[in-house]
Amino acid sequence: MDILEMVRTLTNERVRIGSGTLYDLLDQFTGEGLIRNTKVVGRRRSYIITEKGEQMLAREYERLRSQIADYEQIFRKEAQR
Amino acid sequence: MSETKRIFYRPPFFDPQEIEKKLTQMAAEGWMLEKLGYYFSTYRKIEPAELRFCVTYFPKASTFDSLPTFEEQQKIDYCAMNGWKLLTRLDSMQIYCTDQPDAVPLETDAVVQVKNMYRSIKKTSISAYFLAPITLMQLGMQYSNFKSDPLNYLSDYASLALLLMWIIIPLILFITLFAEHRWYKKAVRIAAQNGTLTPLNEKKFIYLLSLLCIPLLIYAFNSVSRFSTILLLGIWYPAIIVITYNIKGKLRDIGASRTTNLAVTIISTVVLTCITIVIIIAHVVFTHTPSHGSDHAVSYTINGETYHIYDDPQPVKIKDILALGDTWDYTADHQETFLLSYTEYYQKSIPDSSYSIYYSIASIKIPALTPFIRSKALVERNTSFQESDNSFLPLDESTYGVEEIYQQYYDDLENQIYYIFNGTKIITIRFSDDYTGEQISQVLQALSATTHK
Numbered sequence: 001m002d003i004l005e006m007v008r009t010l011t012n013e014r015v016r017i018g019s020g021t022l023y024d025l026l027d028q029f030t031g032e033g034l035i036r037n038t039k040v041v042g043r044r045r046s047y048i049i050t051e052k053g054e055q056m057l058a059r060e061y062e063r064l065r066s067q068i069a070d071y072e073q074i075f076r077k078e079a080q081r
Numbered sequence: 082m083s084e085t086k087r088i089f090y091r092p093p094f095f096d097p098q099e100i101e102k103k104l105t106q107m108a109a110e111g112w113m114l115e116k117l118g119y120y121f122s123t124y125r126k127i128e129p130a131e132l133r134f135c136v137t138y139f140p141k142a143s144t145f146d147s148l149p150t151f152e153e154q155q156k157i158d159y160c161a162m163n164g165w166k167l168l169t170r171l172d173s174m175q176i177y178c179t180d181q182p183d184a185v186p187l188e189t190d191a192v193v194q195v196k197n198m199y200r201s202i203k204k205t206s207i208s209a210y211f212l213a214p215i216t217l218m219q220l221g222m223q224y225s226n227f228k229s230d231p232l233n234y235l236s237d238y239a240s241l242a243l244l245l246m247w248i249i250i251p252l253i254l255f256i257t258l259f260a261e262h263r264w265y266k267k268a269v270r271i272a273a274q275n276g277t278l279t280p281l282n283e284k285k286f287i288y289l290l291s292l293l294c295i296p297l298l299i300y301a302f303n304s305v306s307r308f309s310t311i312l313l314l315g316i317w318y319p320a321i322i323v324i325t326y327n328i329k330g331k332l333r334d335i336g337a338s339r340t341t342n343l344a345v346t347i348i349s350t351v352v353l354t355c356i357t358i359v360i361i362i363a364h365v366v367f368t369h370t371p372s373h374g375s376d377h378a379v380s381y382t383i384n385g386e387t388y389h390i391y392d393d394p395q396p397v398k399i400k401d402i403l404a405l406g407d408t409w410d411y412t413a414d415h416q417e418t419f420l421l422s423y424t425e426y427y428q429k430s431i432p433d434s435s436y437s438i439y440y441s442i443a444s445i446k447i448p449a450l451t452p453f454i455r456s457k458a459l460v461e462r463n464t465s466f467q468e469s470d471n472s473f474l475p476l477d478e479s480t481y482g483v484e485e486i487y488q489q490y491y492d493d494l495e496n497q498i499y500y501i502f503n504g505t506k507i508i509t510i511r512f513s514d515d516y517t518g519e520q521i522s523q524v525l526q527a528l529s530a531t532t533h534k
Binding site for chain 1: 151158165185197
């Protein structure tokens with residue numbers, strides 16, 4: 001599935017990535033070993049997330065979760081006062 | 082009315098928004114960009130239109146590429162899928178255009194954009210990293226020249242021009258590299274906080290400083306030889322520009338590979354530079370004439386040998402002091418800057434060159450510099466590696482009526498070289514082996530007397 005389309009679909013059109021940004025991100029992620037190229041057909045490339053990429057994604061997920069938890073804890077307490 | 086026009090425009094390479102604004106305005110006036118150069122852009126006549134432009138960067142692109150590489154083409158295709166069409170490329174810069182008002186912008190993350198721009202900037206800065214040590218080496222060579230002959234160096238505008246140039250060039254390089262690094266740190270921070278792009282603006286004073294190097298270079302070369310200046314700046318430099326811009330461009334247009342284009346450009350530049358250097362050396366060798374204060378020489382033939390005898394003015398003549406023979410050759414060379422006036426004198430008897438003497442008289446024009454120049458004139462000679470075994474023994478200054486007077490020794494053996502310091506005057510004297518101690522003393526006294534004038 002096309003990444004640009006997938007992002008739009010998954011986020012209900014909330015997130016729209018520019019083609020330039022997407023290309024630079026893919027290049028950066030490949031360079032850092034977070035994703036790897038699996039197939040090249042014509043000029044279309046397929047990527048798969050690597051183990052390192054999955055670990056980083058998990059860490060990012062945890063970071064966001066803890067931020068949300070902090071938010072809820074602070075604002076719930078304030079709402080209870 | 083012409084369908085195309087070429088206008089002078091220096092695009093601010095790392096200010097994409099400014100370039101986009103300019104292109105939008107031109108499109109609204111009915112001119113569509115066709116080709117962008119460093120100084121000139123070509124536009125094609127269109128119906129005035131509200132178009133959107135996007136300037137982005139592909140750091141892996143090379144100025145020697147005739148066509149986009151596979152990877153670059155992939156990016157171009159990605160952009161095309163979102164309705165953005167590539168208009169033109171200039172090195173790592175790509176310019177896209179769309180007529181769709183709702184097309185997603187190509188750059189939607191300022192942090193990624195800044196990082197990508199910085200990769201392009203670093204690529205353009207590679208030459209600065211190579212040049213920096215070379216320019217520092219040149220600066221070191223200037224210091225070494227100053228150390229080995231400070232009086233000659235400070236009294237020669239060509240040397241001072243080169244010194245200034247070799248101070249300016251590394252300064253430009255370091256300020257540029259520092260400014261780029263600082264911009265990156267700041268731009269990433271602002272992009273993360275506000276989601277906006279901070280452009281990397283060209284520093285105007287850096288541009289002006291680099292322009293200042295041109296007259297300095299002309300002056301320095303001109304003092305060596307006018308022929309070299311004309312050859313270097315009138316033929317070599319324009320030819321290099323033709324090679325690097327036109328030949329490179331033509332090779333790109335005919336589809337030559339990056340490697341071929343790079344090789345042809347480098348080889349042409351090196352060959353042209355070598356030919357120019359050979360011509361300059363040949364010119365210097367074949368047209369060299371000894372430099373004297375006066376161009377008028379009288380020719381004498383003694384015992385079948387022809388001598389060219391000069392009669393340049395001398396403050397002290399050995400012939401008069403020591404009542405020696407009749408025929409003498411007097412030469413003098415004078416040079417002067419705002420720091421120092423410096424004249425070198427040479428006298429020798431004809432035909433046997435006996436009683437030859439060399440002396441130089443330096444007059445410091447800025448009295449505050451006297452202690453510094455004095456110390457360099459004596460101490461630096463002492464510590465330069467060629468004369469590392471030199472030492473200087475003070476003589477009785479009251480005998481000569483000066484502030485300081487020294488004789489130079491080499492490996493504890495006395496040399497007939499003397500230094501006189503008085504007020505803002507510095508005199509260096511070198512005697513041939515013909516002189517007796519008494520005669521040397523007489524000459525030193527006569528020369529010391531000139532420092533009181």
